[in-house]
Amino acid sequence: MRRSLMCAVLGALMFASACDRGEEAPVPEPATHAEVPLLTQGESRQELSGISGGETVFGLEVPAGQSKLTVTLANATNVDLYVKYGAQPTLTSYTCRSKTTTDTEQCVITAPTAGMWFITVRGTAAFTGVTLTAVATPAPDPSVVALTSALPVTGISIPADETRYYTLDVPAGQGRVAFELTGGTGDAVLLANFAAKPWPLSADCTGNLRSGTASCVINQPRAGTWYVAVQAKSALANYKLQGTFTPVAEAAEVVLADGQWMPFASTPTQDAMFRIDVPVDQVGLTMELSGAPDVADVYLKTKGRPTPTDARFCTGSTSSSCSYYTPEPGPWYVRVRSNATASDTRVRATLAPIAPLAPGESQTLTAVPQSRTLYYRLDVPADAKGLTVTATSGTSVGLALRPGSWSASALSTCNQNRCTVTKPQAGGWFITLNVAANTAATLLATVERSDLATMELADTAPVSVSVPINTRQYFRFEVPPNSEQVVFDLYARLPAPVGASMLVQYGREPTTFDAACARSYGSPTESRRCVFTRPAAGTWYAMVTSPVPLTATVRATTAQPYPLFSGWMEPALTGTQNSERLWTVDVPAGTSDLLVQLSEVMNGWDVWSQGDVALLVRREGIPNSADSDCKSDVPDAPLETCAIANPQPGRWYILARGKTDFSNVQLTATTSATPADEVEALENGVARVNLTGKVGAYRLWKLDIPAGQKRVEFDVSGGTGSLDLYVQSGTRPSPTNTVCHAAPASTGERCVIDQPQAGTWFALVRAASDFSGVYLTGRYSQDTDVAPLTPHIPVPNLTAEGTIPRLFAMDVPAGRTQLRVHVSGDLQNVELRAKRAAVPTLTDTRCTSGLGSQSMDCVVSAPAAGTWYVLLTGKYRGATLTGMDQLTQAVSGIEPLLNGSRIRVPAGAGSHYYVVSVPAGVSALEVSTVGVPKKTSGSTNLYVRRGDAPVSTYDCASTLSGTDDACTLTYPQAGLWYIDARGISYNDVELRVRHD
Numbered sequence: 001m002r003r004s005l006m007c008a009v010l011g012a013l014m015f016a017s018a019c020d021r022g023e024e025a026p027v028p029e030p031a032t033h034a035e036v037p038l039l040t041q042g043e044s045r046q047e048l049s050g051i052s053g054g055e056t057v058f059g060l061e062v063p064a065g066q067s068k069l070t071v072t073l074a075n076a077t078n079v080d081l082y083v084k085y086g087a088q089p090t091l092t093s094y095t096c097r098s099k100t101t102t103d104t105e106q107c108v109i110t111a112p113t114a115g116m117w118f119i120t121v122r123g124t125a126a127f128t129g130v131t132l133t134a135v136a137t138p139a140p141d142p143s144v145v146a147l148t149s150a151l152p153v154t155g156i157s158i159p160a161d162e163t164r165y166y167t168l169d170v171p172a173g174q175g176r177v178a179f180e181l182t183g184g185t186g187d188a189v190l191l192a193n194f195a196a197k198p199w200p201l202s203a204d205c206t207g208n209l210r211s212g213t214a215s216c217v218i219n220q221p222r223a224g225t226w227y228v229a230v231q232a233k234s235a236l237a238n239y240k241l242q243g244t245f246t247p248v249a250e251a252a253e254v255v256l257a258d259g260q261w262m263p264f265a266s267t268p269t270q271d272a273m274f275r276i277d278v279p280v281d282q283v284g285l286t287m288e289l290s291g292a293p294d295v296a297d298v299y300l301k302t303k304g305r306p307t308p309t310d311a312r313f314c315t316g317s318t319s320s321s322c323s324y325y326t327p328e329p330g331p332w333y334v335r336v337r338s339n340a341t342a343s344d345t346r347v348r349a350t351l352a353p354i355a356p357l358a359p360g361e362s363q364t365l366t367a368v369p370q371s372r373t374l375y376y377r378l379d380v381p382a383d384a385k386g387l388t389v390t391a392t393s394g395t396s397v398g399l400a401l402r403p404g405s406w407s408a409s410a411l412s413t414c415n416q417n418r419c420t421v422t423k424p425q426a427g428g429w430f431i432t433l434n435v436a437a438n439t440a441a442t443l444l445a446t447v448e449r450s451d452l453a454t455m456e457l458a459d460t461a462p463v464s465v466s467v468p469i470n471t472r473q474y475f476r477f478e479v480p481p482n483s484e485q486v487v488f489d490l491y492a493r494l495p496a497p498v499g500a501s502m503l504v505q506y507g508r509e510p511t512t513f514d515a516a517c518a519r520s521y522g523s524p525t526e527s528r529r530c531v532f533t534r535p536a537a538g539t540w541y542a543m544v545t546s547p548v549p550l551t552a553t554v555r556a557t558t559a560q561p562y563p564l565f566s567g568w569m570e571p572a573l574t575g576t577q578n579s580e581r582l583w584t585v586d587v588p589a590g591t592s593d594l595l596v597q598l599s600e601v602m603n604g605w606d607v608w609s610q611g612d613v614a615l616l617v618r619r620e621g622i623p624n625s626a627d628s629d630c631k632s633d634v635p636d637a638p639l640e641t642c643a644i645a646n647p648q649p650g651r652w653y654i655l656a657r658g659k660t661d662f663s664n665v666q667l668t669a670t671t672s673a674t675p676a677d678e679v680e681a682l683e684n685g686v687a688r689v690n691l692t693g694k695v696g697a698y699r700l701w702k703l704d705i706p707a708g709q710k711r712v713e714f715d716v717s718g719g720t721g722s723l724d725l726y727v728q729s730g731t732r733p734s735p736t737n738t739v740c741h742a743a744p745a746s747t748g749e750r751c752v753i754d755q756p757q758a759g760t761w762f763a764l765v766r767a768a769s770d771f772s773g774v775y776l777t778g779r780y781s782q783d784t785d786v787a788p789l790t791p792h793i794p795v796p797n798l799t800a801e802g803t804i805p806r807l808f809a810m811d812v813p814a815g816r817t818q819l820r821v822h823v824s825g826d827l828q829n830v831e832l833r834a835k836r837a838a839v840p841t842l843t844d845t846r847c848t849s850g851l852g853s854q855s856m857d858c859v860v861s862a863p864a865a866g867t868w869y870v871l872l873t874g875k876y877r878g879a880t881l882t883g884m885d886q887l888t889q890a891v892s893g894i895e896p897l898l899n900g901s902r903i904r905v906p907a908g909a910g911s912h913y914y915v916v917s918v919p920a921g922v923s924a925l926e927v928s929t930v931g932v933p934k935k936t937s938g939s940t941n942l943y944v945r946r947g948d949a950p951v952s953t954y955d956c957a958s959t960l961s962g963t964d965d966a967c968t969l970t971y972p973q974a975g976l977w978y979i980d981a982r983g984i985s986y987n988d989v990e991l992r993v994r995h996d
Contacts, residue, residue, distance in 0.1 A: 036118065044223070045131065048131070050079075051126050052125045059116055060134045062114055070135045071083050073130055078124050080124060084117070085116075099124075151242070156240065158235070163231045164229070166243070169225050174247060175246060177244070178268035181241050184238040186233075188236050189208055189231040193227050198229050254274050258276070258351045259350045268337075271337050278327050279351070280329040284323055284373050285323065285332065285350070285351055286349070287348075297336070298347075350372075352374065359378065371434070372435045376431040378430075378431060386448035387421040387446070390418050392444075399431070404427065422513075451468075454541075455473070475543070475554060479538060479540055487530070491552060491554075491568055500547070507538065528571070561582040561584050566671040572663075575656075586651055592731075595668075596617050596669045600639055609665050614656070614659055615632040617644070637694055637695045687795075687797045692719075692902070693771060703762075709780040711804075712753050715798075720773060723771060729759060773901075785807065791917075798876065799879070805873050808869070808883070820858070821870050821884075822856075825855075826854075827876050831848075832872060833846055834858050836867070837869075842871075855893075894978065897993050899995055902991075925968070926966070926967075926992070927967045928965065929966075931964060932989065940981060941957070944956040946977050948978060950978055
């Protein structure tokens with residue numbers, strides 16, 4: 001009985017041969033839970049195979065509360081299906097059997113008992129490729145709302161801390177299911193789970209609200225019931241929930257244009273596909289997303305469409321971007337997988353070509369909304385001494401620098417905004433610049449090089465050099481052993497270009513970022529110095545550079561005392577009481593004059609020099625108070641002068657001794673082969689404006705006078721303080737060597753020499769007290785000379801004793817409404833005559849005259865076009881003459897000013913009007929009022945306007961408390977600029993005007 005049962009049940013199984021032989025085969029025990037493979041809810045077992053009569057058994061744990069159990073076999077032509085609860089089904093014992101001849105076998109069991117169910121797949125013939133799916137469907141829960149795919153549930157409102165549940169039945173074969181919660185108010189969390197209600201620790205997907213949307217997207221979802229929970233973190237109102245499943249067909253790819261945004265509709269159930277064609281020689285590819293949703297995954301791949309498992313993951317946010325260095329040329333494919341539905345999403349692919357960068361030329365990058373990575377190539381020549389790449393911006397930028405190839409990593413010599421390389425290798429250098437969104441930046445590469453041969457410096461011998469722009473001139477100097485010090489000096493005549501520099505290094509050529517000493521011009525002194533005490537013996541190098549062409553003198557010396565050379569101005573001296581400094585200067589044979597000066601340092605309008613210093617000079621020995629060839633000791637002054645005519649050749653010693661603490665005093669020693677050497681020249685009739693200095697100041701000028709002149713005049717006027725004026729012909733004047741000496745009663749000194757001999761005349765001014773705002777003019781003339789009168793440009797510093805006529809000529813264009821000739825100053829008895837096309841004489845009618853006045857005008861209405869001649873006669877001192885055509889006069893009494901004027905504003909409250917002519921090309925116009933002294937009591941206001949007096953409107957106003965006000969107008973338009981120095985209540989106030 002047992003043997004026949006085995007043969008009937010097992011058929012062609014492993015015991016068939018025993019049946020055929022009539023042998024008794026063992027009867028198998030029923031399969032148990034532990035002996036069969038278990039299925040999970042909704043799982044599909046694919047590619048099942050077997051033989052005829054063969055059985056494959058599976059188990060499925062069905063939870064309580066299920067409404068039905070559905071077991072399906074697909075591609076099931078040669079199989080039968082048996083299902084039974086609690087035990088393995090047999091051919092005669094089962095809960096459900098399906099044995100049709102169709103392609104599908106299915107058992108549906110309603111209200112299945114909770115527990116283990118066994119499923120047998122039995123072959124009726126040999127079979128392959130069979131798919132088994134078992135799905136338990138929960139019984140309907142009245143508290144759970146069923147969703148229909150793509151059909152939203154609206155008006156969802158949930159109190160805080162409560163949860164609502166929803167289900168969506170997903171059939172087999174779906175590529176994606178997406179749940180989206182949108183459009184309401186309040187904070188929520190969206191949870192999704194298969195086959196059971198989710199909770200935060202057991203959910204297949206969790207979505208938090210971002211930009212008003214929470215979403216859960218599941219790829220390749222299991223077939224069956226999916227549960228969705230909406231948890232209210234705060235009270236929710238008017239939300240919309242939608243669940244959608246789709247097989248996900250691939251979309252056609254869209255070609256992206258370099259750097260252009262491409263809009264597309266974002267959906268979690270359909271990927272967007274794009275392509276960017278990358279040419280050769282690109283060094284960067286950047287992908288960006290923008291818009292909503294703010295969560296989307298981007299994948300890139302070359303040579304085929306990407307999937308999440310075989311592509312480069314780029315970004316998971318529309319607020320970020322990703323970049324690839326040296327992308328492979330050819331098509332790049334982009335997959336965008338969004339987690340929520342939106343219609344305003346954009347994608348952009350940006351290529352980064354190589355941009356050439358020339359040394360010394362800056363690249364200015366404007367701010368744009370997105371961050372950028374930019375690439376540049378810089379060709380470095382073989383003679384480069386240094387390489388500096390700088391990126392400047394309001395915020396930090398990322399900078400990387402490499403020779404020979406692209407790299408995202410910076411050199412060790414790079415910080416975030418600056419890369420420096422000493423003696424870089426020749427060839428291509430590659431720069432990577434990362435610029436943040438909304439950031440402007442400027443990129444500058446500087447190659448330090450020299451087209452000039454290195455110059456040798458001999459100890460103490462000065463070398464004159466001319467350094468072209470963007471060129472470095474190098475010097476080499478050998479320091480002997482046991483030297484106490486070595487001094488390197490750079491001397492450039494003022495105004496020295498700001499940024500001109502000297503750098504010194506031992507043993508190697510310096511660069512701007514590799515030097516033991518660096519000195520740059522930036523303050524009003526002529527020299528720069530590097531001093532090294534007990535220097536190492538051997539080769540030292542110096543480098544001189546300038547942002548503009550530079551002519552300068554360079555010297556290195558180990559000599560002590562420090563040897564001066566002719567014309568050299570020492571750096572500003574500072575010392576204490578009784579301190580001493582010693583120098584030497586070598587005077588060659590045939591020298592006509594030796595001039596040693598302690599002079600002041602000027603900072604703009606102001607004198608920096610302070611204290612009291614004595615100056616002593618002696619030949620062939622150190623001077624002292626009892627033994628010197630020259631001693632200058634102006635009381636209470638730091639400015640001293642020793643002028644020695646026809647000095648004996650040899651070494652002269654110079655000593656400066658502090659009588660008090662002192663600061664900002666400069667020493668100069670000048671040897672001249674002729675008296676005119678190194679002396680500043682005056683231009684005939686052209687005033688030197690705004691002379692300023694302290695007591696003891698020594699100023700020397702020369703004026704070359706042609707033959708046949710009737711007279712030569714030297715006039716000093718204006719400003720404050722008192723001066724001595726000395727005049728001499730052929731040699732430099734001194735108090736004991738002069739043809740004219742004007743007494744220092746005021747700054748109105750005057751020397752007139754009739755019938756002067758031709759040649760060089762000298763004018764020496766020495767300050768008897770501190771002075772400021774002083775004019776100096778040297779002029780030679782015939783009585784018939786006509787001086788040019790430029791409209792609106794004053795001619796200052798005119799003085800006559802009643803016997804010298806002065807003639808001027810001014811061209812007046814057609815259409816002018818007025819010609820005004822204005823004269824101001826100490827007018828004791830003055831007459832003005834004006835005439836068109838001919839020189840006026842004393843028989844012509846006077847245009848105006850005045851006796852003991854301060855100013856007067858000659859006005860001609862609607863003047864005819866042509867040359868107008870002006871005759872000034874009478875007695876006057878320190879007068880100023882100005883010709884003005886079509887002068888706008890909203891108010892009367894407007895005083896014209898010269899560039900550089902420094903005048904006292906008349907005492908008293910009210911407006912005081914002035915005008916200055918500003919030519920084209922001026923970079924700045926500076927107008928200021930300053931109390932003299934600085935702490936003058938009272939108050940002034942300052943108003944400046946172009947084209948008319950600033951009575952009620954103005955281009956600049958300064959109304960600070962006190963007397964110090966300033967207006968600075970950058971790049972002012974050419975024309976007349978009017979000034980109102982408006983006094984509230986004050987005593988001594990100075991008005992200063994200058995343009996550069």
